[in-house]
Amino acid sequence: MVDGFHYLMGGVYCTPCGFASIKGFEDFVRPRFSDLPFDCDPVVERIDSLVCELEKSAGEVDDEGALNLLVAADLRRIQGALRAHSINDPNQSMKANLDRYEVVLRDLGMQFGRPRLFIVDTFPKPYDKMDWTATSPDKADEKDYGITPGNYFKRSHLIPIRSDFLLAHEMTHQIIGEVNPNLLGRGLEEGIAVIFGELFVGAQVLGAELAGLYADYHWHDRRASRGNKLYAQYSRMAATVYQNHGLDGIMAAIRGGRDTIKAVERSYLLGNFDVDLPSGNWIDWYTKVLQKFTTTVMEDLVVSPLSRYIATHAAAGRTVAEIAALANVSPHKVSSSLSELEQDTVTVMLDGDRVAYSDINLLLPGHSLRYEI
Numbered sequence: 624m625v626d627g628f629h630y631l632m633g634g635v636y637c638t639p640c641g642f643a644s645i646k647g648f649e650d651f652v653r654p655r656f657s658d659l660p661f662d663c664d665p666v667v668e669r670i671d672s673l674v675c676e677l678e679k680s681a682g683e684v685d686d687e688g689a690l691n692l693l694v695a696a697d698l699r700r701i702q703g704a705l706r707a708h709s710i711n712d713p714n715q716s717m718k719a720n721l722d723r724y725e726v727v728l729r730d731l732g733m734q735f736g737r738p739r740l741f742i743v744d745t746f747p748k749p750y751d752k753m754d755w756t757a758t759s760p761d762k763a764d765e766k767d768y769g770i771t772p773g774n775y776f777k778r779s780h781l782i783p784i785r786s787d788f789l790l791a792h793e794m795t796h797q798i799i800g801e802v803n804p805n806l807l808g809r810g811l812e813e814g815i816a817v818i819f820g821e822l823f824v825g826a827q828v829l830g831a832e833l834a835g836l837y838a839d840y841h842w843h844d845r846r847a848s849r850g851n852k853l854y855a856q857y858s859r860m861a862a863t864v865y866q867n868h869g870l871d872g873i874m875a876a877i878r879g880g881r882d883t884i885k886a887v888e889r890s891y892l893l894g895n896f897d898v899d900l901p902s903g904n905w906i907d908w909y910t911k912v913l914q915k916f917t918t919t920v921m922e923d924l925v926v927s928p929l930s931r932y933i934a935t936h937a938a939a940g941r942t943v944a945e946i947a948a949l950a951n952v953s954p955h956k957v958s959s960s961l962s963e964l965e966q967d968t969v970t971v972m973l974d975g976d977r978v979a980y981s982d983i984n985l986l987l988p989g990h991s992l993r994y995e996i
Contacts, residue, residue, distance in 0.1 A: 626661055631656050631701065636785060647996035689927075810888050811885070858917065875900050924991055934983045936949045
């Protein structure tokens with residue numbers, strides 16, 4: 624059942640924010656919004672009260688206080704998005720988007736059986752113990768375990784917008800799996816499901832801007848599991864296939880099924896990029912989305928909340944004492960934060976107790992310097 628937490632998270636996926644982990648942000652806000660209904664007004668009102676609470680000053684700003692201030696600023700941005708966008712219950716929106724994605728895929732010339740969506744509390748056996756968000760059993764699973772092929776989503780993991788993009792991901796697996804379901808779907812196939820399913824097909828229905836925000840949060844999460852990190856890494860491999868062969872090459876790999884995809888993966892892992900795929904159809908808007916997703920996000924440009932808060936005041940020429948006064952932070956903590964910025968990210972250079980050089984203003988407008996949560 625969806626609630627106010629889910630409504631808030633729908634707003635997150637419409638909003639550029641400064642945190643480094645969507646999982647960490649979810650952990651922070653879930654207990655503060657899950658008692659509310661899935662509705663705009665109560666969520667917006669709760670943001671007002673929570674921001675007031677987080678911004679309350681209790682003397683000098685410390686690590687916890689800095690985190691509260693940064694989260695409060697992000698919540699204000701999300702509040703603006705909630706007022707500007709309609710957030711849909713994924714239990715309903717996914718059913719509508721299943722049909723929309725099918726139209727996009729068939730217009731591209733993809734051939735596949737009628738897609739089916741199952742929102743379940745538990746996956747069918749033998750996958751019932753898996754804590755996955757989604758899975759797409761194919762004909763091999765039907766033969767071996769009696770599972771009806773389709774796109775299965777766990778109800779407890781549904782999130783507005785995120786689940787809608789993941790549906791396009793799973794539908795890509797469905798198409799690939801219909802060619803040769805006897806082979807394991809993994810590796811480069813996951814990368815193709817991300818860059819083609821989520822970022823091309825998903826963007827056709829939900830918009831390229833939303834696709835970019837979703838990808839940044841979902842695939843560049845500082846606290847991502849190793850499995851999700853591998854998905855992101857294979858997405859870069861898939862983007863290289865697109866760079867070398869265009870959309871024609873990606874779709875040929877999908878039509879060829881797992882035999883073809885595994886042959887490409889094997890060659891790329893060995894550093895051999897001369898593979899048997901057609902080339903053509905590079906699309907400008909899509910190329911830019913992939914470039915942003917795979918090449919220009921600095922995943923490790925992340926600092927502690929206090930250092931991110933101090934960074935706002937760390938202009939070239941300012942001393943530790945001046946920054947401490949501006950930020951209401953003790954000089955000792957300012958020095959530690961400046962040291963973190965200098966040593967871990969090389970975004971400032973110090974000369975004694977003075978900021979000699981600073982690139983902070985280069986990084987703030989796009990939330991490129993993110994904070995741990």
